[in-house]
Amino acid sequence: xxxxxxxxxxxxxxxxxxxxxxxxxxxxxxxxxxxxxxxxxxxxxxxxxxxxxxxxxxxxxxxxxxxxxxxxxxxxxxxxxxxxxxxxxxxxxxxxxxxxxxxx
Amino acid sequence: xxxxxxxxxxxxxxxxxxxxxxxxxxxxxxxxxxxxxxxxxxxxxxxxxxxxxxxxxxxxxxxxxxxxxxxxxxxxxxxxxxxxxxxxxxxxxxxxxxxxxxxx
Numbered sequence: 001x002x003x004x005x006x007x008x009x010x011x012x013x014x015x016x017x018x019x020x021x022x023x024x025x026x027x028x029x030x031x032x033x034x035x036x037x038x039x040x041x042x043x044x045x046x047x048x049x050x051x052x053x054x055x056x057x058x059x060x061x062x063x064x065x066x067x068x069x070x071x072x073x074x075x076x077x078x079x080x081x082x083x084x085x086x087x088x089x090x091x092x093x094x095x096x097x098x099x100x101x102x103x104x
Numbered sequence: 105x106x107x108x109x110x111x112x113x114x115x116x117x118x119x120x121x122x123x124x125x126x127x128x129x130x131x132x133x134x135x136x137x138x139x140x141x142x143x144x145x146x147x148x149x150x151x152x153x154x155x156x157x158x159x160x161x162x163x164x165x166x167x168x169x170x171x172x173x174x175x176x177x178x179x180x181x182x183x184x185x186x187x188x189x190x191x192x193x194x195x196x197x198x199x200x201x202x203x204x205x206x207x208x
Contacts, residue, residue: 003143003159100143103142104134
């Protein structure tokens with residue numbers, strides 16, 4: 001299992017616009033091999049921004065890499081970067097390998 | 105749904121000791137109300153550390169807060185901070201509310 005996260009430092013006054021952009025976007029993920037789940041997350045409020053994160057769980061790092069090279073990936077990101085900037089900086093990507101799992 | 109993450113900047117030479125500490129620890133989570141899943145994650149390697157994260161999914165922020173005030177929480181963290189330091193700094197806590205969910 002592999003978790004891909006992108007961290008977004010959203011300007012406090014742009015939170016509604018940021019969330020709307022995500023909710024209105026076309027979703028191509030559901031049919032991608034190895035895709036398990038996607039969550040849009042709202043994190044802590046800091047002095048000059050609010051942290052948001054996209055959080056996608058994949059069956060493996062390989063399946064995630066296949067996705068980044070796919071036609072669906074290009075289509076899903078075609079609109080990214082357009083419009084006015086809602087964040088302080090570019091998103092910061094962090095990928096995580098699962099070392100231990102405990103379920104209820 | 106609520107995700108509680110702690111980020112650990114682990115000294116590169118202490119990765120094995122860090123992982124072992126987690127794997128050997130007693131787990132009290134399984135019976136805690138509202139607990140859904142726990143993952144220990146290995147993230148990107150930076151210049152002076154490797155990012156690790158604990159990643160716990162809860163039914164709600166309220167259930168997470170109940171856990172932090174419980175006897176099991178005190179027991180689970182009784183050993184934390186003991187032994188030599190394996191990280192560059194204290195762990196950084198980030199809690200996330202789920203705004204959108206898509207499943208395969």
